[in-house]
Amino acid sequence: MHTYDLNSPDEPVLLATGLSKQFAGRRVVDDVGLRCQAGQVVGLLGANGAGKTTTLRMCYGFLQPDAGTIRVAGIDRRVDPEAAARRVGVCTQDDTFDTDFTVRGNLEQMSRYFRPRPSGVKARVTALLERFGLHRYANAKPDSLSGGYRRRLMIARALIHAPQLLFLDEPTTGLDPQARLEVWELVDTLRREGLGIVLTTHYMDEAERLSDELLVLREGRVVATGQSQAVLGDLVGEHMLVLDAHDSAAATVCAWARQVGLPEPTRVLSTLHLALDGPGLARFSARFGDLRFEVRPPTLDDLFLKLAEKP
Amino acid sequence: MTLHYRAALQWQSRAVLGRHLSVYRRNWHTAALPPLLEPIILLLAFGVGLGGFIPEFAWRGQPVSYLAYLAPGMLAYTAFMTAFFQALFAAYIRMHYQKTWEGQLITQVRLEHVVWGEVLWAATLGTIYALIVTLVLVGFSLTGWLHLYWVNAFLALPLLFLAALAFATLGLLFTAIVPSIDHMNIPFFLVIMPLGFASSTYFPMEGDALWVQAWLFLNPLHHLAEGIRLLLLVGEVNHHLAAACGLFLLMILILVPVDERLLRRRVLGEG
Numbered sequence: 001m002h003t004y005d006l007n008s009p010d011e012p013v014l015l016a017t018g019l020s021k022q023f024a025g026r027r028v029v030d031d032v033g034l035r036c037q038a039g040q041v042v043g044l045l046g047a048n049g050a051g052k053t054t055t056l057r058m059c060y061g062f063l064q065p066d067a068g069t070i071r072v073a074g075i076d077r078r079v080d081p082e083a084a085a086r087r088v089g090v091c092t093q094d095d096t097f098d099t100d101f102t103v104r105g106n107l108e109q110m111s112r113y114f115r116p117r118p119s120g121v122k123a124r125v126t127a128l129l130e131r132f133g134l135h136r137y138a139n140a141k142p143d144s145l146s147g148g149y150r151r152r153l154m155i156a157r158a159l160i161h162a163p164q165l166l167f168l169d170e171p172t173t174g175l176d177p178q179a180r181l182e183v184w185e186l187v188d189t190l191r192r193e194g195l196g197i198v199l200t201t202h203y204m205d206e207a208e209r210l211s212d213e214l215l216v217l218r219e220g221r222v223v224a225t226g227q228s229q230a231v232l233g234d235l236v237g238e239h240m241l242v243l244d245a246h247d248s249a250a251a252t253v254c255a256w257a258r259q260v261g262l263p264e265p266t267r268v269l270s271t272l273h274l275a276l277d278g279p280g281l282a283r284f285s286a287r288f289g290d291l292r293f294e295v296r297p298p299t300l301d302d303l304f305l306k307l308a309e310k311p
Numbered sequence: 312m313t314l315h316y317r318a319a320l321q322w323q324s325r326a327v328l329g330r331h332l333s334v335y336r337r338n339w340h341t342a343a344l345p346p347l348l349e350p351i352i353l354l355l356a357f358g359v360g361l362g363g364f365i366p367e368f369a370w371r372g373q374p375v376s377y378l379a380y381l382a383p384g385m386l387a388y389t390a391f392m393t394a395f396f397q398a399l400f401a402a403y404i405r406m407h408y409q410k411t412w413e414g415q416l417i418t419q420v421r422l423e424h425v426v427w428g429e430v431l432w433a434a435t436l437g438t439i440y441a442l443i444v445t446l447v448l449v450g451f452s453l454t455g456w457l458h459l460y461w462v463n464a465f466l467a468l469p470l471l472f473l474a475a476l477a478f479a480t481l482g483l484l485f486t487a488i489v490p491s492i493d494h495m496n497i498p499f500f501l502v503i504m505p506l507g508f509a510s511s512t513y514f515p516m517e518g519d520a521l522w523v524q525a526w527l528f529l530n531p532l533h534h535l536a537e538g539i540r541l542l543l544l545v546g547e548v549n550h551h552l553a554a555a556c557g558l559f560l561l562m563i564l565i566l567v568p569v570d571e572r573l574l575r576r577r578v579l580g581e582g
Contacts, residue, residue, distance in 0.1 A: 023580055062416055063579055085419045096414035100334045109333070112326050113418035158417075 011074045012037045013087075013165040013196035014059060019068035021054050029054050030220040032068075036165065036196040041187065043211030044200040045300070047308045051220040052200040053093065053169055059198065060090045060167045073164050086114055089158035093169040093200075095150050097142045103153055104129065104138040107160050114161040124160065132156045132186070148179025155186060166190065168199040172206060184210060204300030218307050228300060236298040236306055237275030241284065243293040245272045256287060266305055273302065315568045318423035319431070327415060327428020328435070335436070346393070346440035350385055350447045357381055357513070359456070370515060375544065382448050382457055383540035384512035386464065386471070389444045391532055394437035394475035395503055398482025402429045403492060412578060422578065426571050430479040437475025438468060448543075460546040467539050470552060474535050477559035480566035487573035511536045531558035 014036040021029040029051040036042045044052045057063040059070055061081055070077040072084040097106045107125045111118050118124055129135040132152040137145060142153055151171060158166060168187070172180040180203075187210055191197055201207050207214060207228070214231050216224040224231045243253065245267055254265055257274060260283065265274040275298060276284060318324055335342060358378030362368070368377045405411040412425050420428075445464040451457040485498040509516060510532035516523070527533050531554075538551030576582040 060417060062413075063581065081421075082419050090417035092413060092417060094410060094413070096410045096417070098330070098411055098414055099409050100411075109330060110414075110418070112329060113323070113415060113420050115322060115419060 010037075011071075013073050014042075014198060015069075015071045016055075016059055017069050019055060019058055019065045019070070021051075021058060021063065021066050023054075028220050029058070029065075032217070032220070032222050034059065034198070034215060036198050038164065038196050039191055039194045040212045041191050041197045041199065041210050043207040043214045044198065044217060045204075045207055045214055045304070045307075046217035047304065049219075050217040050307070052217055054220075055217065056167050056169050056198065056200055060088050061085050062090075082115075086116075086161065087164045089161070089163035089166045091151075091154045091158045091166070091168045091171055093173065095142070095154060097150070097153055097157060099141065099143050101142075102139050103134055103142055103145070106142060106153060106157055110157045110160045118161045121160075124162075128156045128159060146179070147175050148182060151175060151179065151183055152186070155183070159190075163195070165196045165198070168197060170200055170202065172201070172203065180206070202304075204304055208300050216303070216307065223307075232298045232300065232303055236302050237280075238277045238298075239275070239281050239295050240298045240302055241274045241276055241281065241293055241295050242271050243274075243291060245270050247291065249288065249291055253288065253291075256284075266309070268305065273305070275302070275306075315423060315571060316564075318421075319427045321424060323420040323424035324427035324431060327420060327424055328431045330411075330415075331428070331432035332435070343443065346389065346443045347447070350389070350444045353385060354378065354382065354447070354451060370540075370544075378451075379457055379459065379544060380515075380540070381513065382451070382459065383543045384536045386441055386444050386448070386467070386543075387474070387510075387532060387536040387539055388507055388512045390437040390441045390471040390475045391478050391535070392503075392507060393440045394433040394479040395482040397433035397436050398429060398479040399485050399495060399498070400492075402433070402483060403486045403489070403495070405429075406486065406574075406578065407492070416578070422575055423571055426483065426567065426574060429483060430476060430567070430570075433479035433482065434472055434475035437479070438472040441471045441475075442468060459543045461543070463542045463546060464539075467542060470535070470538075470556060473556065473559045474531070477531065477562040477566075480563055480570055483570040484566055484573070487570055487577050506530070506532060511540075529558070531555050531562065534558065 012035050014034060016032070016034040019029055019032040019034070020027065032051070032055050034042065034055065044055060046052050054063065058065045061077060061084065070084070073087045075084045075087070077084045098109055101109050104125060107128060108121065111121045129138050132155065134149065134152055134156060137149060142150060145153065155168070155171070171187070172183050175183065184206065187197060187199070199210065211228065213226065214224070214228055215222060216231055216235065224234045226234070243250065250272055253272065253274070257263070257265055262274065262276070262280065265272040281295065358381045362377030362381070365377045368375060368380060370380050415425055416422065445468070448457065448459060448464060449461050452459050452461045485495070489495050489498065509526070510530055512532065516527055516533060518524070534551040534555035538549055538555050541547045541549040541551065572582055
């Protein structure tokens with residue numbers, strides 16, 4: 001069970017413990033814990049259906065957990081959901097801005113869904129439009145914006161009430177590389193300003209680049225937490241060995257892996273990937289020294305491929 | 312249980328209602344055209360035109376012009392249809408296509424507030440349209456085409472608001488259960504259109520058969536149409552108004568929690 005000390009004097013902006021959720025009798029999140037400090041980015045990783053979005057939705061109050069506790073800036077969501085929601089900003093996976101309003105109107109309208117009302121709304125709207133480069137489109141309808149600017153609007157909208165904690169659900173999905181980079185820079189800046197950020201992503205480079213800490217989910221359960229290198233070491237291994245899948249010795253390598261109790265090598269296009277620790281690599285070299293292969297450090301892509309495998 | 316109804320008075324429901332009003336205010340000049348022109352066209356086409364071919368029309372055993380019979384029925388029908396239509400089609404589009412609800416639910420607004428915001432808005436719009444019809448009826452009265460206790464039409468507006476509120480809860484029920492927008496024709500043509508017409512709105516519903524009596528006794532739209540008709544044509548406060556009021560309150564009491572439960576399942580996947 002992933003539990004955290006609820007009585008710690010160093011109260012994080014988000015502290016979730018023992019979260020579980022079932023849909024139609026199927027448990028999609030099972031005993032998940034999550035902690036995010038001010039000025040920290042926590043990345044939720046996992047294949048499709050791993051429970052990332054459901055976990056996020058419970059944390060920001062869209063869904064009620066079946067079990068578990070969520071505290072936002074020290075406020076228990078079950079005790080005072082309204083106060084907790086006031087401290088949270090959310091950028092959903094799909095665009096959920098209001099298409100009946102302009103870009104400026106969206107920011108103004110969003111501010112009306114919070115009490116106490118954000119102070120100096122007009123000035124704050126103008127400042128957010130400037131900051132997110134949206135001032136040129138202030139009077140345009142959001143559906144006329146490019147993908148990158150839509151995302152900027154979604155994030156700006158999530159910040160209208162000056163929250164302490166920001167949830168970003170796959171913030172760069174569908175964006176071109178330039179727009180992705182811009183969103184990354186925005187996230188970086190917000191982190192430096194002291195905002196706690198929890199994000200989900202499919203992009204491994206994004207997770208590695210942005211996250212101070214990773215939380216890896218598989219079939220609704222946490223399988224690893226920590227910094228990316230530690231997570232990789234725990235879940236993938238120290239070294240990633242890559243060899244040609246068409247090599248005549250490939251079948252022998254697979255048989256050897258089975259024999260020594262290693263997981264089956266993963267086939268990626270025309271290559272075979274085999275995760276090994278130090279002694280394992282030494283044994284492999286001794287057995288297949290005449291084979292052409294490459295050894296590299298594992299990446300989050302390797303982790304993702306591993307997570308996508310059937311357990 | 313009271314939580315379902317308390318949400319109607321909370322600021323979040325007003326914020327959702329305010330959002331809809333704000334959108335309407337920007338488009339009022341085009342949005343107000345149909346409720347203004349529709350009663351004029353219907354009163355001229357059916358009341359004056361068709362009514363000219365019905366010289367001996369009787370209501371409650373008394374001779375009355377078809378135009379005079381039609382006018383109060385139209386008032387009831389407007390509140391009913393506007394609220395229902397708004398809570399069905401417009402709410403469905405906001406929920407499913409525009410994702411407006413999801414955008415609201417990531418704030419301090421909860422599902423019960425979204426439900427009440429939609430219901431209150433549909434009722435407000437139904438009352439605004441009924442007011443426009445009332446003004447058209449006043450115009451017809453002042454020009455001598457109609458003989459109505461037209462001041463009473465303004466007194467009926469609170470009841471029309473309550474009626475619209477109740478019919479909006481019925482509209483949201485279908486919003487919660489129809490699989491797609493294409494399926495909305497089913498409740499519309501099998502429930503709403505028959506209810507709209509078989510309720511003493513455009514023609515008298517009479518008969519001694521038990522099923523007719525039961526239908527009229529339990530039908531809130533019939534009581535609303537007949538109650539307003541007595542109020543406008545005879546100037547009489549009558550039992551139909553009380554019956555309509557009771558049935559509308561009952562509808563709201565029953566349907567609000569049901570809507571909320573079904574929409575919770577549909578929107579959040581819970582329940």
